[in-house]
Amino acid sequence: MTTTTRPVAALDAERVTLAYDQRTVFQDLSLSVMEGQITTLVGANGSGKSTLLKAFGRLLSPRSGRIHLQGKALRTIPTRQVARQLAVLPQKPLTPPATTVRELAARGRHPHQTWFRPLTSQDTAAIDAALDATGLTGLAGRDVATLSGGQIQRAWIALVLAQQTPIALLDEPTTFLDLAHQLEILHLVRRLNRDHRTTVLMVLHDLWLAGRFSDRLIALAGGQVVADGSPWEVLKPGVLRQAFGLEAQVVSEPVTGSPLVVPAAETVLPHDLAGS
Ligand SMILES: Nc1ncnc2c1ncn2[C@@H]1O[C@H](COP(=O)(O)OP(=O)(O)OP(=O)(O)O)[C@@H](O)[C@H]1O
Ligand SMILES: [Mg+2]
Structure with missing residues (x-):
């Protein structure tokens, strides 16, 4: 008899509404982070990447909906126990x-x-x-x-x-790092994932690094998930246009074969993505 292991959600958001005062960033969003995977959130400035990461790290309570950590309601788990399960690197520690x-x-x-x-x-x-x-x-x-x-x-x-911890939430872990140190940190993240099966949810702006080091990418725009899948499934011209207002080609990077986004010579940022 063959047994198939079904992917298990390490973190699961079920119809959550995430908001600050009058500003609603996500409404009724459902999203799972699968155990043992490296998942990376990508999207324009202000698209809600940090907001989502904070909600999964219990630094922001959903206005409505539920978040589960390994099947248990996150809000009911004692703080110490949460901290033994997940570590959070905030964007601005x-x-x-x-x-x-x-x-x-x-x-x-x-x-x-x-x-x-x-x-x-x-x-x-x-x-x-x-x-x-x-x-x-x-x-x-x-x-x-x-x-x-x-x-x-x-x-x-x-x-x-x-x-x-078995889960690490990393908001832009490579900010301020030179390219060699960015690669070093991301290789470290991948080693953690391979050797200890650490589940990683991170935010990266560099789409080449995101594609190269992630099992799954989730592109956010306008309070929605606009694409969710493997790096090649997400880093497509249509998604880049929708998420970043970016006209670009996607080619295979010669060393690792991961997707490389090559923007058109001139990119005009639409008004609504420019954060006005
Ligand atoms: N503490 C806050 N109070 C009010 N609004 C906030 C707060 N933090 C974020 N926002 C707003 O929520 C929206 C999402 O912000 P968030 O920080 O999640 O974006 P992001 O995708 O992480 O952007 P970046 O790439 O610039 O880090 C933005 O419109 C932002 O202005
Ligand atoms: Mg952010």
Whole structure:
């Protein structure tokens, strides 16, 4: 007898309405993030990528509808338990004052620690591994405030890695990074996914990197999912026009064969996508 494993939703939004005061960003949106996959949200500035990620990370409560984390209603799960299941890298993390790189990474162990107990050897090993993976071992004692933009970003990624959660939500994890470090971080994300089956939901602006490192892309525009599927299914001229107002061709990138978006010589941004 053959058994087929059905894909399981790590996170599941069911008819959610997400809004800030008077501004509704999504109404009745349903979307699942599948376990063991790397899913990337793409879309123009203001299309709601961070809003959706915040809702999945319980940083924003839906006005209506439900979100489930591994089948349980997210709003009913104790905070500590949520933090053991999912780690969130916000788009604009606020670094606490007078914090060293190592101390910031160590915050990732908080959900695993008991009150006032010193770090266990397992905590220390997780922090060391996170600093090593992000290339920050040599900067461990430095105050985060004294680092460059890219180094700060990597310190926050170290916190997420030290948390060792089965799900990671990463809002633009490669901002501020030079191309080599962007690739390094995304290879790291893929290793986490391959070796530990970590479910990743991230936001990326670079469509080449999104296509190269994701199992699934979700394109957002106008409060809707306008395309959802493999990188080749989503990165199509019609979707790029709808989501970004971008006239572009999509060619196969010669090294990995992933889709490469080549914009037309001149692109005029429609008024409504320009954020007016
Ligand atoms: N705290 C807030 N209060 C009010 N409106 C907000 C707030 N945060 C976001 N918005 C609005 O919600 C909409 C979606 O914003 P969101 O940050 O989710 O976009 P995004 O796709 O992540 O954009 P970007 O690519 O610029 O990060 C935008 O119109 C934005 O102005
Ligand atoms: Mg955003």
